[in-house]
Amino acid sequence: DTGVSQDPRHKITKRGQNVTFRCDPISEHNRLYWYRQTLGQGPEFLTYFQNEAQLEKSRLLSDRFSAERPKGSFSTLEIQRTEQGDSAMYLCASSLRLAGGRELYNEQFFGPGTRLTVL
Amino acid sequence: AQSVTQLDSQVPVFEEAPVELRCNYSSSVSVYLFWYVQYPNQGLQLLLKYLSGSTLVKGINGFEAEFNKSQTSFHLRKPSVHISDTAEYFCAVSPNSGGYQKVTFGTGTKLQVIP
Numbered sequence: 001d002t003g004v005s006q007d008p009r010h011k012i013t014k015r016g017q018n019v020t021f022r023c024d025p026i027s028e029h030n031r032l033y034w035y036r037q038t039l040g041q042g043p044e045f046l047t048y049f050q051n052e053a054q055l056e057k058s059r060l061l062s063d064r065f066s067a068e069r070p071k072g073s074f075s076t077l078e079i080q081r082t083e084q085g086d087s088a089m090y091l092c093a094s095s096l097r098l099a100g101g102r103e104l105y106n107e108q109f110f111g112p113g114t115r116l117t118v119l
Numbered sequence: 120a121q122s123v124t125q126l127d128s129q130v131p132v133f134e135e136a137p138v139e140l141r142c143n144y145s146s147s148v149s150v151y152l153f154w155y156v157q158y159p160n161q162g163l164q165l166l167l168k169y170l171s172g173s174t175l176v177k178g179i180n181g182f183e184a185e186f187n188k189s190q191t192s193f194h195l196r197k198p199s200v201h202i203s204d205t206a207e208y209f210c211a212v213s214p215n216s217g218g219y220q221k222v223t224f225g226t227g228t229k230l231q232v233i234p
Contacts, residue, residue: 004162042123042209042224043163056221091162108222110155110162 004111006092012117013082020078021114025094032075033108034067035091036060043091049075050097082118089113121146121212123225131231132200140195140228142210151220152193153211154184157227163209169193170215180204205232 005024013019025032031050035043046065047057051072061067064082069075079086093108122145132138144150151170155163167178174186184195193210207227213220 006162009160040128040226042211042226044224045221093163107165107168110164112160112162115160 004092004094004109006090006111006114008114009112010115010117012119014119015084016081018078018080019082019116020076021090021092021116023075023077023092023094023111025073025075025092026096026109027073029094029096029109030072031095031097032069033093033095034075034077035093037089037091037113038087046077079116082116084118087116087118089115121150121214121223123210123212123223125210125225125228127228128226129229129231131233133233134202135199137198138196138200138204138230140208140210140230142193142195142225144191144193144210144212146191146212146214148214150212151215152184152186153213153222154178154182154193154195155209155211155224156180157207157209159206166195166208200230200232202232202234204230206230 007022033048034046036046037043045058046061047067049069052069064080067077091113092111095108124143153168154166156166157163166182167176169176169186177183182197184193186193207229209227210225211222213222
């Protein structure tokens with residue numbers, strides 16, 4: 001396992017269509033994060049999972065967005081009824097949270113991203 | 120809440136010249152600080168991080184950064200840049216308290232190395 005992978009790398013869709021992206025984290029990592037990056041901006045946090053539990057969601061994640069990580073391994077991010085404003089790069093990252101003791105910083109490893117263009 | 124300011128959106132520099140990319144942050148709690156690099160159409164790669172201890176942090180590819188708590192800064196430096204350093208650089212911050220550490224990114228600085 002060489003790193004975080006995302007599929008597809010590019011997606012072009014028409015407004016109103018549904019799209020789904022997949023992220024495969026580094027195999028032993030128990031935390032998985034989704035970010036959105038628009039042109040000229042840094043990544044913005046959308047949501048994160050610890051194992052299969054979705055523990056936090058940003059207010060950026062409207063009702064049209066849903067993320068799952070059913071078996072605590074890969075994750076999917078679905079956008080329903082896409083809008084032109086959803087055009088962005090969607091980044092996935094993973095990290096390993098060590099058990100016990102004080103929460104330590106865990107480096108997040110990023111995938112290459114999925115670039116979504118909504119026409 | 121945290122915020123990160125990268126005032127320079129673009130920095131052109133000649134090859135083999137030194138470079139400094141500026142980063143200032145705001146936070147009501149103690150923080151971890153990071154610099155990431157992003158090459159075109161790729162994800163982010165961690166260059167270096169400050170967690171605690173020495174305020175001068177060395178990272179990959181010859182980059183280093185210095186944490187200045189009084190000035191709330193974490194500027195990135197390299198004494199001699201190469202063409203391959205052309206990329207976008209993001210400064211980021213997260214609280215170092217217990218629990219989930221949400222990372223907040225700056226808007227990025229595009230480094231253009233001129234031959």
